[in-house]
Amino acid sequence: MLSFTEENYLKALVELTVFDADSDEVGVNRLATCLEVKPATVSDMVRKLRNKSLVNYEKYGKVSLTSEGRLKGMMVIRRHRLWETFLSSKLGFSWDEVHELAEELEHIHSEKLINRLDEFLDFPEFDPHGDAIPNQKGEILLPFRRTLSEIEVGKRHRISAVRDQTEVLQYMDRIELKINQEVTIEHREAFDGLTTITYGNRTSVVSPKLTENIFVVCAECGKAKCSCK
Amino acid sequence: MLSFTEENYLKALVELTVFDADSDEVGVNRLATCLEVKPATVSDMVRKLRNKSLVNYEKYGKVSLTSEGRLKGMMVIRRHRLWETFLSSKLGFSWDEVHELAEELEHIHSEKLINRLDEFLDFPEFDPHGDAIPNQKGEILLPFRRTLSEIEVGKRHRISAVRDQTEVLQYMDRIELKINQEVTIEHREAFDGLTTITYGNRTSVVSPKLTENIFVVCAECGKAKCSCK
DNA sequence: TATAAAAGTTAGATTAGTCTAACAATTATT
DNA sequence: AATAATTGTTAGACTAATCTAACTTTTATA
Incomplete structure (x- = not known):
């Protein structure tokens, strides 16, 4: 153990x-x-x-x-993400609260428990931050991901996932930026990477520290790697 | 902490x-x-x-x-018993499986988490073994309790609670003795305390080690301390 | 009450996980 | 290629929780 x-x-x-x-x-x-x-x-x-x-x-x-290490590590992540989903969907915690709690819960070992929990939650594919949940075998959907800091100016994108860190989530809450929301880059300053984005009916100027932690897909085709427009 | x-x-x-x-x-x-x-x-x-x-x-x-120590200890027991209730009523674990898992879960500290869980479970008063669950202030119903090893021969009783130990619960499962079941002592051997009990349509001979771990109330009035018959 | 038994304490060792400070190897730069 | 910067290692120390073995205090008993 x-x-x-x-x-x-x-x-x-x-x-x-x-x-x-x-x-x-x-x-x-x-x-x-x-x-x-x-x-x-x-x-x-x-x-x-x-x-x-x-x-x-x-x-x-x-x-x-090693493959054994990878499996073991993947199972910790599976537990983490399933508990986050539980906390969010069953106990009504907000997405920025669940991470800390899941850091503790992820170390409860019982495989039976985690599989029962999976079933109880109806086999969710994604956690509240939009990350895929590994299955019982430790397999996971590993989509090609592009962050808000990488995409070109002007093209509409949609936020697909957010890196699971309390500060990022709280900051996003503060500026009312949500998962699944459409967002467009108005301008990116070459000097320091400060980026002006519009979403909903808001415009914000955000730092690379934030944009590097937000994953997006094309708003049209839903893919991170697309050839639209 | x-x-x-x-x-x-x-x-x-x-x-x-x-x-x-x-x-x-x-x-x-x-x-x-x-x-x-x-x-x-x-x-x-x-x-x-x-x-x-x-x-x-x-x-x-x-x-x-001290009163502080008592409160802290009581909160551990509150967490233990609420998680047991969750595992049993939401994830379908049997009563003899929940104890071990709750031994780990009880150490997750967040008070908010445990109060949300309490609410999610609809504020249960008793855990799956029939033990009272302390409230948010660490208060608990402390009923006078009598064990199967103490009661007189012949009088009908009902099992109200069982001490929370995996081996006890598994043994009870094996002889099909359940919580809330009515049970009567047919005979108690003065020499070694071996006790013959009847319940449902079964008769078993059980040791003091078992009877001391099973709590009963009078089958008529439902109290541990009664003057019926 | 003297002595034996039971209960409790202390000292020193061990393990896991961490640290600091000094050192060694590797990589990058002039 | 020589040297500087970065990266990584080792040795020695610390803390929490445990152990064993030797010792001390309290309680029970003859």
């Missing part, structure tokens, strides 16, 4: 090497930043995870998940 | 000094047995809890809860 901590390392590794598609391996420093611990701690821990055959790693090298 | 472990100590103390009404204080050895750790460990831990004003204790003395 994996500890809380080990599960958090595997979860972070899935996020860094599976979801962020640039590379399927990651350095110790990057992982440390992501987990908010020091590199020294990560060095020790990945050695331990390697001894359990959960990651591939050797001294001074990059870290990547 | 209390650790898992500290919460378990407080929970055990509530069980030993509030629910088991004999005494409102308990020795280190007893507590150690109950928590399945060594007395030395408990010695250290109660000193720590005393420094946090959660228990009253001095060297070589008995341990008892």
Whole structure:
């Protein structure tokens, strides 16, 4: 049985090497930043995870998940996203509240519990932030994703998902920017990336820090990779 | 914020000094047995809890809860029993499966979460084993309770609650003895306490280890303390 | 009441996960 | 290619929760 901590390392590794598609391996420093611990701690821990055959790693090298590690990590994410869905759809929590709670609930191990919960929620495909929920086998829909910071000026897009971080969600709430909402980039400042967007009947100027955390699809065809217009 | 472990100590103390009404204080050895750790460990831990004003204790003395400790412990029990109710009534778990899972879920701290869950379950008064659920203020219905091992031969009783231990519940399942079922003691052996009981259309011989864990009320008046017949 | 038994404490060790500080290897830059 | 910057490792220390073994206090009993 994996500890809380080990599960958090595997979860972070899935996020860094599976979801962020640039590379399927990651350095110790990057992982440390992501987990908010020091590199020294990560060095020790990945050695331990390697001894359990959960990651591939050797001294001074990059870290990547073994298939077992990937499965274990994926199951943590499955639990996280299912609990978020429960909190939101059954207990009426808002989307910016569920993340913190799910951080704790995701470590309840029982597979039977999580499968029953899945059934109780009617096998949801997406969590309240628009992210796909891995199935019982750890498989997940990994759509090609484009963020609001990448798309061209002028073309209508729709917000499909938002990175699951309390601050992002709260900020979006404050400026009344919602999931599934249509949004257009009016202007993007080359100098600092400040971006003017219109949506509903509002216009806001937002920073790259925000736009990098919002995923969009073409408003016409619904795809992230499209050739419309 | 209390650790898992500290919460378990407080929970055990509530069980030993509030629910088991004999005494409102308990020795280190007893507590150690109950928590399945060594007395030395408990010695250290109660000193720590005393420094946090959660228990009253001095060297070589008995341990008892302060009002703050009692409240904290009661909240753990509230969470435990509400999660048990959720697992049983919403996810369809059987009464002998819920205890283990609730042992983990009870340590999720958010008060908001537990109050929402309470509401979602429609403010249940009892958990699946028939035990009262403490309210938001940590108050609980503490009925006078009599066990199957204490009642007289011949008189009809009804099972009102069962001590929340997986083995007890599984054993009861095996002999088809259920909560709310009427039961009569046919004979109790003075030598070893072996007891012959009839219920439904069955007769079983059971040990004191079982009868001490089953709570009953008079089948006529529904009270544990009655003067019927 | 003296002594034996039971109950409780202390000291020192262990494990997991973390840290800091000093060092080593790798990568980038001039 | 030499050196600087970045990245990663090691050693040693700390905390929480546990253990064992030796010791002390309290309680029960002969």
